[in-house]
Amino acid sequence: MKKAYKAFILKYRRLLILFANLFLVSLSYYLSFMLRFDCNLPTDYFKVFIKTLPFLALIKLSVFYYFGLFRGLWRYVSIYDLKQIIKANIVATVVFISGSIFLYGASIVSRFIFVNDFIICVFLIGGIRFLTRIIRERYHGPLLENERVKVLIVGAGEAGILLLKEYRHNPTLGEVIGFIDDDKAKQNETIQGVRILGDRNAIPKVAKDCNAREIVLAIPSAKGEVIRDLIACCKVPNIKLKIVPGLAKIISGELKISLREVRPEDLLGRETVSIDECEIAKYLRDKKVLITGAAGSIGSELCRQVALRFHPAGLILIDHNENNLYFLTLELKSKFKNLNIKSIIGDINDIGLLKKVFSECKPQAVFHAAAYKHVPLMEENQIAAVKNNVLGSRNMIYAAHHYKVDRFVLVSTDKAVNPVNIMGLSKRLAEIFLQAKARRSKTKFMAVRFGNVLGSDGSVVPLFKKQIEAGGPITITHPDTARYFMSIKEAVLLVLQAGAIGVGGEIFILDMGEQIKILDLARDLVSLSGLELGKDIGLEYIGLRPGEKIREEMLLDKEKDKVTKHNKIYISQADELDVVTLRKQMKELEGYVNSTDKEKVVKKMKEIVRKSHAE
CATH class of the missing domain: 3.40.50.720 (NAD(P)-binding Rossmann-like Domain)
Structure with a gap:
């Protein structure tokens, strides 16, 4: 019944408004006559009322239509609408007086009636609209129940x-x-x-x-x-x-x-990142863009932002996660139907695959986001970390140089600053090799460092959410543990901006503000769920895991690091590197990896990093 009523109202809404206004115009004119004669209307003047009413109604409805009084939604009526009603009635009254004098003579309708009609009509036409709004706001239908x-x-x-x-x-x-x-x-x-x-x-x-x-x-x-x-x-x-x-x-x-x-990113509360889209478009618009780790948190957001904002000639997506890459490809193809998207399931340590992809697809910009990032897990799987993060990155850098890619951006981490764990060491080695290659290449190689990304796959926020849903407890390594945080979108936009600024060999550092205590983050997430940490959800300290620090190293030294023209991006001072020596050291490291000698792998990594700082 209600649906039928709503359908009827929607179908005949304009017609109903027209008849409502016709009724109110007629009522206003009649009341004007009644007031003029103290509610005792003589027969002669009633005939005048009947005679002039059609002409008045025609004029008023026409003028009301011109001023848009039939189009507005009464539930949103405002002072602006009241002004329009007053203007329309002034115009209609002036036209009616002029027309009456021309058609019927000056004395047929009293001037007092014209004044009464104007006042009453404004009151009725405006009043019904404001009354509708008041009733809707105070006694809205479904809310009665x-x-x-x-x-x-x-x-x-x-x-x-x-x-x-x-x-x-x-x-x-x-x-x-x-x-x-x-x-x-x-x-x-x-x-x-x-x-x-x-x-x-x-x-x-x-x-x-x-x-x-x-x-x-x-x-x-x-x-x-x-x-x-x-x-x-x-x-x-x-x-x-x-x-x-x-x-x-x-x-x-x-x-x-x-x-x-x-959302968790609201807890950061930083200003919205502003980027120079024109500057970024110069190296991405109508270019072929290759993204490794495309199905991951950072990689997938890179795909979305590049496709949405910068209209590349094509996207080449590389990832070894078949499931995630499949769904990402479906998403991108549904949103960007005219964009050429090539999805490749493969490993960046597959040299033959890289040769085929770079030679056939000819990418002009590369974002290398593929990496193993979980610190405790990499402590247990050191060989895998070095293979992927160091040797895989080296393979990508070699391929980009050989096939003359214009720009290459390595997504790095704050854990590469004075690294104490395998994950940090592996990313620092990738940075070192990239900087060394940048000295002898026409390709503009650069790296971008940032901290933890809120909501990314495997990060602390999704873990806490799962623990809250399960009823707890929330597990934290140490009450003083603190980390740098950034939202996924914020990180990706700044990576794109850094890619536009770089001229080759830079390590860009994103200003991530102050470190946030993990305990405070957990407490806030529990509060957002309408619960209380320690009362509704338990808290358990599990101790620092292998390779973890209580606080990260200072990511940004504003006195030492160079300022760029973008206020959130700085350039870390580059190390002087002996390229020949570095190439030999990387070969030795690869030999230890192939022989799965963990001790020698770790020792060699630390030696390379130490020497790069010494030089």
Whole structure:
């Protein structure tokens, strides 16, 4: 029944609006006559009313149509619409007076009737619209049956006020019961009838007293430290926490104005990365781009961003993970139907495969993201780490040089800074070899270092989420463990930007801000789930695993590292390298790898890294 009613309204909406306006215009004109004669309308003037009504209705409906009064949605009526109604009635009244004088003579209708009609018509035409909006906001149909969710908005600024208006336009979202704001001048004041109930420290008490079911953070400009502190204050059982996206993302068209659950990357709270798309497009637009590790977290996002923003001539995807590569290829082909995509399942240690791919596909830009990255696992599988991260990277560098690739970007890690584990050593060796080759190649080789990527495959965030879903406990190595973090998209955009800046041989370092304690991250993720760490979800310290540090080395030394024209990208000072000696050392290392001599492999790796620093 309800569906049939809605279908009827949608089908005949314009016609119903037309008849509603015709009725109100007629009623207004009739009431004007009645007021003129104190509700005792003489027969002669009733005849005048009947005689002039069609002409008035024709004029008013025509003018209303011209001013767009039949097109607006009444649920969103505003002061602008009221102004349009007033303008339309002024024009219609002037035309009607002029027409009446021309057709019927000056004395047929009293001037008092014209004034009455204008006032009453504005009141009726505007009133029905505003009444519709008020009824819809206060007594929305489905909400008569179900109680609305009570919402507390944190932040009584512009974003909070916009959010309040959105809730009132769409009552199904919930009912705003109050604001929270730290500004003392705003305490106990009201905004559009909604009271500011306290500062962030009052959130638990206010939420409990008002029976709130949702808390919305409406501070788009807040930094990560502020967001983390607010989340800590919002630790109230069984309450959902949502956030308003950054306004920069909304303005850029990346997001619609809508609420969403708080994501782990919101805890970083950094400003949106801005890149020079024109500069990046110069080396990617209409070029063939090869990406290794394409099915991984960084590799797949590289594929998406390159395809979406820079319109390459083709994408060549290399990965040994058949499943992930298959689904990535399906995704890209469905989104970018005109893009030439070649997906290759293979290993970067397969020299024959690399020769075939580079000779046939002729890539002009290469992003080398293929790597083994799990520190404890690489401590147990040292030979595999060196084969993939060192020798595989060497093979890619050789191929890029031999087949005259324009640019080659190696995705590296913060663990390559003063490395103490196999994973860090292997990535540092790849950097060393890349820098050495860059001195004797026309290919522009460069590396980009950054820390942990939030939400990437196998990272701490997905692990914590699984542990929370399983009911705990959350496992942490040490209470003081801290890491640098960056979102996947942020990392990828800066990798693309670094690729445009490089002239060959640089190691770019991304400014990742301050390290974040893993314990704080775990606590915040548990809070986002509406639970409390230590009470609802257990916590277990398991001790540092082989190769792990409590805190990472300082990724960026702003006094030592060179500044680029991009404020988030720095250049690490390059080491002076003896290319001939390095080539011999790499051959020795490869021999130890082939003979699976772990001790000699590790010893040789440390020797090469130590000598590169000494030189």
